[in-house]
Amino acid sequence: MYTLVTSEGNRSFLSLSSYSASYFDEAGLGIATLRALNEFESDHPELEIIRWNPFIKIERTAFNNFLAKCVIWIDHKQKKGVLPIKPINEADRALLDEMADMAEYKTR
Numbered sequence: 001m002y003t004l005v006t007s008e009g010n011r012s013f014l015s016l017s018s019y020s021a022s023y024f025d026e027a028g029l030g031i032a033t034l035r036a037l038n039e040f041e042s043d044h045p046e047l048e049i050i051r052w053n054p055f056i057k058i059e060r061t062a063f064n065n066f067l068a069k070c071v072i073w074i075d076h077k078q079k080k081g082v083l084p085i086k087p088i089n090e091a092d093r094a095l096l097d098e099m100a101d102m103a104e105y106k107t108r
Contacts, residue, residue: 002036002072010050012076013089014040016070029056029068047076 005013016036036067041049052074059067 001032001039004040010075012040012074012087013074014074029070033070033072037074040074043100044076046079046082047063048079050075050077 002016005015014036016032026068027075037049037052041047043106052072054072057069059069084100
């Protein structure tokens with residue numbers, strides 16, 4: 001539903017999918033924004049959203065349709081006691097494997 005454009009420090013920038021309609025559906029755009037925030041929270045359980053600001057651009061297209069584009073700035077902070085979920089790269093994996101081997105050797 002959203003695309004994470006960038007995250008830096010305690011701020012993230014999301015882009016919602018654009019949609020076209022024959023009328024401007026303010027409620028629909030609001031629901032899409034809330035769903036994107038909910039999805040962001042589900043994808044990042046280690047983060048607590050402090051505040052967010054949507055920026056909406058609406059253009060009238062051919063045949064009097066509307067094209068709505070929405071981006072959201074999110075201010076967040078690390079939740080206490082929850083570690084961030086990060087993919088493990090090969091160097092980290094090798095280090096973890098080495099540490100596990102050392103722990104196994106010590107218990108023999």
